[in-house]
Amino acid sequence: MTTLSRRSLLAATAIACAAFAVSGAAHAQGSGAPVRLLVGYSAGGPVDQGARLFAIALSKELGQTVVVENKTGANATLAGSEVVRAKPDGLTLWFAASPTITISPNVMSKMQFDPAKDLTPIAPILSYYNVLVVNNDQPFKNTQELVAYAKAHPGKLNYASAGVGGSNHLGALLFAKRSGIEMNHVPYKGNAPAMTDVIGGQINMMLDIISTASTYIHSGKVRAIAVTSPQRNPSLPNVPTFAESGIEGLKGFDVGGWYGVYGPKNMPADLTAKLNKATNAALAQPELKAKYKDLGYDEWVGGPEKLAERAAQERQMWSTVTQGIVID
Known part of the structure; x- marks a missing residue:
């Protein structure tokens, strides 16, 4: 086999493997298997409450069961660590509260992952x-x-x-x-x-x-x-x-938080888009909108870039407030 033929074969193999990975991820998300929605806080708290209401609405849009799992510990980062290690197939997602994304990186001395690099932002959920x-x-x-x-x-x-x-x-x-x-x-x-x-x-x-x-x-x-x-x-x-x-x-005092959905790093773009669309459709359901409003939440919908941009801005803001605060 010539050198050119080997290169052509290797290139074709790489393309085929990439295509298989994307189709495999899409297949997993649409297989009917339950979607795990991880929460870094204990059951009954405000984050858990928001996640469980969202899970019911998202399940209707995906046609799959969405199961909320509470993974507490490590200043609420344990859930994120598990998502980081998961396959990027859409079956393991994180219902994250902003402090873990924007504050923890500034104060934790041994955080196991970087939210800005090791996760795929999918969609904003709401502000509080x-x-x-x-x-x-x-x-x-x-x-x-x-x-x-x-x-x-x-x-x-x-x-x-x-x-x-x-x-x-x-x-x-x-x-x-x-x-x-x-x-x-x-x-x-x-x-x-x-x-x-x-x-x-x-x-x-x-x-x-x-x-x-x-x-x-x-x-x-x-x-x-x-x-x-x-x-x-x-x-x-x-x-x-x-x-x-x-x-x-x-003057101008404006300090709030938010919830957003994240997946593992390297999620295929079409899968991320599918989950974003389903999330926005879930948030548009009248029943969920009414419940969130009664709880005092504000709607916050959009694409992955909207979530990533706000997270980056607030990480910078909190870095100036958290100087001298260290969590081991």
Whole structure:
């Protein structure tokens, strides 16, 4: 066989292998096998809640069962690690919350993967914002009074979070920095125990996702001070934004989070497009739209590039806030 013939044979073989890989991935995704939707947080929390509602809608669009699996650990990155190791066949996906994508790379000393390089962005799902809630016995009833009290009593106020490096930790830290006050951070293992201690008075306040905090606010167990969104949230219309406080450092305050769907690296473009289309169709279902709206979420739909662009921007933003914070 001539050298040219060998080269031609090798080239043809490579093309055939690539075509087989793509068709194999597409076949796997459309085989009727269940799709695993991994969540890095425990069952019953806001991320799990959002994922389970989405899984029902996505299952209808794909004609396949979508099963939510909770893979907790490693600061919510364990689920992502499993997706990174999975075959790019569309059967293993990650319902990721933004802190794991944008904050963890800045604070974890031993993160097992790079979200910007080791995953395939598929589609944005929704955006969410936090609300600052305080124990009912606190003397301040709005942002201006809180800031004035904190300045008069430096270091006396404490705030809870679901853990070091989470969005409610860093969101509160950013609020403190921009308003020129000093507060003590008390990390918990999850939002629920943190909220319990805010209600009980062991902790002064915390930022919590609007979807979960609303129940405690409406029942009168805590008092809402402000939301972190640029506009008021429809589910809490009487709660002002931080920007409305008139405090100079809080002008334009806009700190939120989001959920997005990711797959393993090197997913075929046609498979990514198929999953993106199915995701957007699922989000357009009236029942899911209504449920997400009732929970205080904002719609956020689009293509993979929209998800990747926002993730990159927020990774850069949080890098300036997280200096000196390290999670081993």
